[in-house]
Amino acid sequence: xxxxxxxxxxxxxxxxxxxxxxxxxxxxxxxxxxxxxxxxxxxxxxxxxxxxxxxxxxxxxxxxxxxxxxxxxxxxxxxxxxxxxxxxxxxxxxxxxxxxxxxxxxxxxxxxxx
Amino acid sequence: xxxxxxxxxxxxxxxxxxxxxxxxxxxxxxxxxxxxxxxxxxxxxxxxxxxxxxxxxxxxxxxxxxxxxxxxxxxxxxxxxxxxxxxxxxxxxxxxxxxxxxxxxxxxxxxxxx
Numbered sequence: 001x002x003x004x005x006x007x008x009x010x011x012x013x014x015x016x017x018x019x020x021x022x023x024x025x026x027x028x029x030x031x032x033x034x035x036x037x038x039x040x041x042x043x044x045x046x047x048x049x050x051x052x053x054x055x056x057x058x059x060x061x062x063x064x065x066x067x068x069x070x071x072x073x074x075x076x077x078x079x080x081x082x083x084x085x086x087x088x089x090x091x092x093x094x095x096x097x098x099x100x101x102x103x104x105x106x107x108x109x110x111x112x113x114x
Numbered sequence: 115x116x117x118x119x120x121x122x123x124x125x126x127x128x129x130x131x132x133x134x135x136x137x138x139x140x141x142x143x144x145x146x147x148x149x150x151x152x153x154x155x156x157x158x159x160x161x162x163x164x165x166x167x168x169x170x171x172x173x174x175x176x177x178x179x180x181x182x183x184x185x186x187x188x189x190x191x192x193x194x195x196x197x198x199x200x201x202x203x204x205x206x207x208x209x210x211x212x213x214x215x216x217x218x219x220x221x222x223x224x225x226x227x228x
Contacts, residue, residue: 009154034216043118043204043219044157090156097211100145100164101172106156 002027002093006105014113019081021108023074023091030096033074035065038088038107047089050074061085081112116140120205120220127195127227135190135223137205144210146188147217150174150201157204163188164210195227 003026013019025031032051036044048059050067058064065076074091088109092102121136139146147162159172163182177199179191188207192199202224206217 004156006156036219041222043221044206044217045219046216049216100208100210101147101159101162102206102217103159104149104157106154 002031002095002101002103004091004093004103004105006091006108008108010109010111012111012113013081015083016080019076019078019085019110019112021076021089021091021110023076023105024072025074025091025093026072027093027095029098031072031074032094032096033065033067034092034094034102035059035063035074035076036090036092036104038090040087044090047076081110083112083114086110086112118205118207118218118220120203120223122223123221124224125226127192127225129195129197129227131195133192133195135192135203135205135225137188137190137220138186139188139205139207139218140186141207141218142185143207143218144185146182146205146207147172148178148180148188148190149204149206151204151222152201160190160203192225195225197227199225200227201225 005024034049035047038044055067088107090107091105118139144165148160149157158174161180163169202222205220208217
C-alpha cells in the first residue's frame with residue numbers, strides 16, 4: 001500500500017525567505033505525487049503534481065517541487081515566502097494510473113512570520 | 115461552476131443516532147471518495163467508488179456505509195454515531211485512471227458526536 005511521510009509538524013519561516021516542506025513516499029508501482037494546500041475551514045486545493053518527465057514541477061502561487069526517485073522524496077519549495085502562504089500543506093501519492101486512491105501525509109503547518 | 119458540494123457543513127449528533135452526509139459533483143467524474151480529517155493524522159480514506167453501482171472500502175470503513183446510484187451523488191451514512199466519529203469529513207472526486215488524477219475537494223462537513 002502507498003504511504004507518505006511528512007516529518008515536520010510545523011515549519012516556521014520569515015517572510016521573504018525560502019520555504020521548504022519535506023515529503024517522502026512509499027509506493028509499489030510508479031508514483032504519482034501531489035501537493036495540496038488547506039486554508040482554515042476550507043477544503044483542500046491542488047497545488048501541483050508529478051506524473052512523469054522533468055523532475056522539477058511548477059505549480060500555483062509560485063510553488064515548485066522536486067521529484068527525487070533515489071531518495072523517494074518530493075519536497076515542496078517556494079523561493080520567497082509570503083504571509084499569505086501560511087496554511088496546512090499535504091503531500092499525497094497514488095500508485096500509478098490504475099489506482100485513483102490517494103494516500104495523504106499528516107500535513108505540515110506552515111507559519112510565515114512577517 | 116459548483117464543483118463538489120457537501121451538505122450539511124456542520125452537524126451535532128448524539129451517540130447512537132444515524133445520519134447521512136451528502137456529496138454531489140457536477141464534473142462528470144467517475145471516481146468519488148470520502149475522507150476524514152483528524153488532527154495529526156492527515157486525511158484517511160473511508161470509502162470510494164469508481165462508478166455508479168461500484169463501491170469499495172478504504173482505510174477506515176467501519177461504522178460507515180456508502181452507495182453510488184448515480185454518477186453525480188455519493189452519500190456517506192453513519193449507522194450508529196460514536197464519539198470516535200467526531201471529525202471533519204471531505205468528499206473528493208476525479209476522473210478515473212487518467213494521468214491528470216488530481217482530486218477536487220468539497221468544503222467539508224464538520225461532525226460532532228456527543
